[in-house]
Amino acid sequence: MEGYVSDSESPMVEISGIGKTLGKTVALQDVSLSVRRGELFGFVGPDGAGKTTLFRILATLLMPDKGKAVIDGMDVVTDFRRLRSRIGYMPGRFSLYSDLTVEENLQFFATVFHTTVKENYERIRDIYSQIEPFRNRRVAALSGGMKQKLALSCALVHCPDILLLDEPTTGVDPVSRREFWEILHRLKEQGITILVSTPVMEDARMCDRIAFMYEGKIMAVDSPDVVLHRFRSILCPDALDSVPVISEEEPAICVEGLTKCFGDFTAVDHISFSVKRGEVFGFLGANGAGKTTAMRMLCGLSIPTSGKGTVAGFDILTETEKIKQNIGYMSQRFSLYDDLKVWENIRLFAGIYGMDENTIRRRTDEILEEIGLTSERDSFVGELPLGWKQRLAFSVAVFHRPQIVFLDEPTGGVDPATRRQFWELIYQTAQSGITVFVTTHYMDEAEYCHRISMMVDGKIVALDTPDVLKKTYGAANLDDVFQQLARKSVRKAD
Amino acid sequence: MILKFLLEKEFKQLFRNSFLPRLIVVFPCMILLVLPWAANLEIRNIDLLVVDKDCSSLSKRFIHKIEASDYFRLKGISTSYDEAILRLEKGEADAVCEISRQFEEKWIRKENPDILVVVNAVNGTKGSVALSYIRQIIADYAEELALENATSKIVPKFTVNVHNRYNPHLDYKIYMLPALMVTLLTMLCGFLPALNVVSEKERGTIEQINVTPVGRWIFILGKMIPYWIIGFVVLTLGIVLSGLVYGLFPAGSLVVLYLLSIVFVLAIAGLGLIISNYSATMQQAMFVIFFCMLIFILMSGMFTPVESMPQWAQFITIFNPLKYLVQVMRAIYLKGAGLADLSVQAGALLAFATVFDSLAVWSYRKKS
Numbered sequence: 001m002e003g004y005v006s007d008s009e010s011p012m013v014e015i016s017g018i019g020k021t022l023g024k025t026v027a028l029q030d031v032s033l034s035v036r037r038g039e040l041f042g043f044v045g046p047d048g049a050g051k052t053t054l055f056r057i058l059a060t061l062l063m064p065d066k067g068k069a070v071i072d073g074m075d076v077v078t079d080f081r082r083l084r085s086r087i088g089y090m091p092g093r094f095s096l097y098s099d100l101t102v103e104e105n106l107q108f109f110a111t112v113f114h115t116t117v118k119e120n121y122e123r124i125r126d127i128y129s130q131i132e133p134f135r136n137r138r139v140a141a142l143s144g145g146m147k148q149k150l151a152l153s154c155a156l157v158h159c160p161d162i163l164l165l166d167e168p169t170t171g172v173d174p175v176s177r178r179e180f181w182e183i184l185h186r187l188k189e190q191g192i193t194i195l196v197s198t199p200v201m202e203d204a205r206m207c208d209r210i211a212f213m214y215e216g217k218i219m220a221v222d223s224p225d226v227v228l229h230r231f232r233s234i235l236c237p238d239a240l241d242s243v244p245v246i247s248e249e250e251p252a253i254c255v256e257g258l259t260k261c262f263g264d265f266t267a268v269d270h271i272s273f274s275v276k277r278g279e280v281f282g283f284l285g286a287n288g289a290g291k292t293t294a295m296r297m298l299c300g301l302s303i304p305t306s307g308k309g310t311v312a313g314f315d316i317l318t319e320t321e322k323i324k325q326n327i328g329y330m331s332q333r334f335s336l337y338d339d340l341k342v343w344e345n346i347r348l349f350a351g352i353y354g355m356d357e358n359t360i361r362r363r364t365d366e367i368l369e370e371i372g373l374t375s376e377r378d379s380f381v382g383e384l385p386l387g388w389k390q391r392l393a394f395s396v397a398v399f400h401r402p403q404i405v406f407l408d409e410p411t412g413g414v415d416p417a418t419r420r421q422f423w424e425l426i427y428q429t430a431q432s433g434i435t436v437f438v439t440t441h442y443m444d445e446a447e448y449c450h451r452i453s454m455m456v457d458g459k460i461v462a463l464d465t466p467d468v469l470k471k472t473y474g475a476a477n478l479d480d481v482f483q484q485l486a487r488k489s490v491r492k493a494d
Numbered sequence: 495m496i497l498k499f500l501l502e503k504e505f506k507q508l509f510r511n512s513f514l515p516r517l518i519v520v521f522p523c524m525i526l527l528v529l530p531w532a533a534n535l536e537i538r539n540i541d542l543l544v545v546d547k548d549c550s551s552l553s554k555r556f557i558h559k560i561e562a563s564d565y566f567r568l569k570g571i572s573t574s575y576d577e578a579i580l581r582l583e584k585g586e587a588d589a590v591c592e593i594s595r596q597f598e599e600k601w602i603r604k605e606n607p608d609i610l611v612v613v614n615a616v617n618g619t620k621g622s623v624a625l626s627y628i629r630q631i632i633a634d635y636a637e638e639l640a641l642e643n644a645t646s647k648i649v650p651k652f653t654v655n656v657h658n659r660y661n662p663h664l665d666y667k668i669y670m671l672p673a674l675m676v677t678l679l680t681m682l683c684g685f686l687p688a689l690n691v692v693s694e695k696e697r698g699t700i701e702q703i704n705v706t707p708v709g710r711w712i713f714i715l716g717k718m719i720p721y722w723i724i725g726f727v728v729l730t731l732g733i734v735l736s737g738l739v740y741g742l743f744p745a746g747s748l749v750v751l752y753l754l755s756i757v758f759v760l761a762i763a764g765l766g767l768i769i770s771n772y773s774a775t776m777q778q779a780m781f782v783i784f785f786c787m788l789i790f791i792l793m794s795g796m797f798t799p800v801e802s803m804p805q806w807a808q809f810i811t812i813f814n815p816l817k818y819l820v821q822v823m824r825a826i827y828l829k830g831a832g833l834a835d836l837s838v839q840a841g842a843l844l845a846f847a848t849v850f851d852s853l854a855v856w857s858y859r860k861k862s
Contacts, residue, residue: 300860321707337699339511354495
């Protein structure tokens with residue numbers, strides 16, 4: 001780096017007065033900040049704060065309306081060709097080809113940047129060696145954590161000086177998340193500047209400095225501790241507490257030896273547990289541990305290979321349609337209709353569950369009032385921020401007053417305050433007697449559950465209240481419990 | 495009851511789509527206004543070269559007769575056969591007609607004068623049609639000359655009277671229009687429901703439906719009925735357009751026409767839904783549907799008569815729902831056929847609708 005002394009002191013990223021309007025919404029307003037060379041810089045803020053727009057501008061994919069952004073002396077608008085070979089960009093949704101193998105993906109991205117995997121192997125070895133044993137496997141068959149590592153390898157294969165990572169840890173379990181941050185720190189030591197956005201505050205604490213974005217504006221740039229303290233009402237809300245209203249009638253869910261095999265792979269391996277009525281039950285596990293498969297069996301979407309059980313008092317093998325009448329379900333992929341209005345979505349699903357017009361009309365108003373979306377009644381669902389969509393999807397799932405509601409990672413990708421609001425809704429629902437069955441990757445949310453189960457490699461390895469689990473494993477928080485249990489997994493490496 | 499809510503949703507989504515409602519109107523207009531002119535198998539404007547080696551008054555008269563015909567465009571008269579063949583090879587002419595030396599002389603000597611006709615038979619139909627037109631002209635000419643020379647002798651002559659039934663002016667457009675309406679119904683009512691279901695799969699919304707107690711029949715009906723109605727609209731549009739633009743009205747009963755078309759729509763939409771149930775992605779569904787439609791359309795007798803296909807190909811067409819509707823449309827439009835005349839076709843269409851729709855319901859899986 002001799003001869004570039006002055007360069008190494010100039011900032012790596014210099015953003016001044018950037019503004020961008022997307023359609024009718026103002027995505028960014030007068031954003032200015034600078035990132036030092038070799039810094040690990042984080043962006044936090046709620047969904048729709050403008051993080052992704054800013055990343056896309058820096059990645060030269062979007063032109064700013066106003067202002068100027070310079071990366072390593074190159075303007076993102078005029079110098080974009082030269083700049084592109086220096087940037088590694090990892091978009092929020094993995095941009096991998098799921099029909100290609102691990103190795104083919106990597107080679108493809110290397111070729112696009114006129115280089116070879118061999119040439120830059122040193123740079124990616126640290127990460128790629130962890131997934132290399134599966135280089136002939138198709139990406140579609142990888143777990144979330146492995147996809148994330150591959151995506152990072154692909155972003156690094158052309159030896160960029162700066163990495164732009166847009167919510168890389170959304171939908172990734174705590175163990176993989178911790179490993180990911182270890183990797184980022186090692187990359188930082190190699191002198192790479194890293195810009196990363198995240199809705200998770202544990203992630204934010206791992207950065208050198210963070211910027212808090214809100215409604216398209218930068219509210220503060222400082223060390224994580226300072227920012228998190230200053231905006232703690234939004235970023236670190238107080239914990240929630242509730243006492244379960246548990247009835248001692250027959251359990252809401254009771255399964256024995258539930259198993260699901262795909263070919264010779266056993267996704268769910270003889271799990272047995274029961275959930276009491278009125279309980280908020282947390283169903284935890286690493287990516288690929290079999291949570292979603294187990295949940296799909298309980299909802300009657302997937303037929304068990306063996307085992308028996310009841311949900312809401314109905315047999316999961318023979319009475320799936322009756323189960324469906326008595327449960328609500330909210331999937332990890334948001335699945336209301338984007339091209340229908342808020343009230344139309346509610347009406348559709350209420351109608352499918354056989355509710356009559358008058359009840360629907362009356363309850364729609366009540367529900368919208370409850371979740372604070374009365375003013376959005378006539379908005380198209382596709383135009384709502386993610387956090388609102390999630391609240392709406394939840395309300396739709398419990399609109400017909402089911403006995404049990406299943407929530408599959410309901411709060412992925414939103415900030416702590418929004419998540420907390422969501423949990424207030426969950427508690428209200430539980431208080432009214434509906435059993436809540438929820439999967440999550442956020443350990444602060446796991447603390448909110450009355451009881452949690454921990455799944456590793458298709459089996460349930462622990463099941464109790466959060467407090468008892470912490471005591472048993474001598475851990476300060478549930479994250480530690482999770483790390484201890486999940487690290488025993490053999491499937492993760494598989 | 496549940497069906498009402500599902501239909502409400504489908505129609506709202508349909509009308510909010512910025513593209514589909516327009517497609518449903520523009521597509522029939524395009525097909526019916528443009529294609530009848532293009533999908534035309536009548537052969538006219540055959541480019542002809544004449545090699546006149548005789549240069550006599552008889553050969554000149556012959557050339558005039560050719561020039562006067564609608565079917566030929568005289569591209570030139572040359573004296574060299576080789577030159578004419580060269581131009582044929584270059585594609586400047588479709589046929590060459592050589593009038594031999596001593597054409598007139600032989601005629602006067604009551605010998606048989608020779609005319610050589612060379613046609614480009616790459617397009618077999620065009621070649622043979624060109625040949626038969628020239629033969630016709632030659633025969634007429636020979637007869638004309640014979641009459642002139644017959645002085646007082648009475649030459650007996652056959653008079654052929656032709657009645658073209660059903661399509662008196664042999665207008666190809668009138669033959670194609672009813673068949674094109676079948677294409678329309680197939681494309682819109684077969685493609686659209688399939689793509690609709692696959693897009694719900696891709697977006698993940700079908701998962702939310704599958705976890706509800708909605709029945710399989712109800713779900714499939716909810717997808718089918720909107721396309722049924724679209725089929726109805728498209729057909730009406732087609733009938734009105736061909737009446738206004740081409741003055742073609744069905745000779746037979748409109749009720750039968752609608753009835754059988756609606757049965758057909760049920761069958762073809764069912765097929766689309768079956769394909770969508772087995773496809774994971776839009777790409778897959780598109781490709782399979784395209785494959786099916788191409789075969790169905792080409793083997794329906796729409797462009798080429800089924801009767802002139804080889805035996806095994808005729809056998810395949812038994813399983814082609816399009817074939818029956820094409821027959822129905824043409825029979826009602828041109829011959830004024832009634833339901834009694836079309837009982838075979840009606841039975842076949844009903845069978846297709848029953849089988850395809852049952853399969854569509856059966857293959858839609860709410861759980862895996």
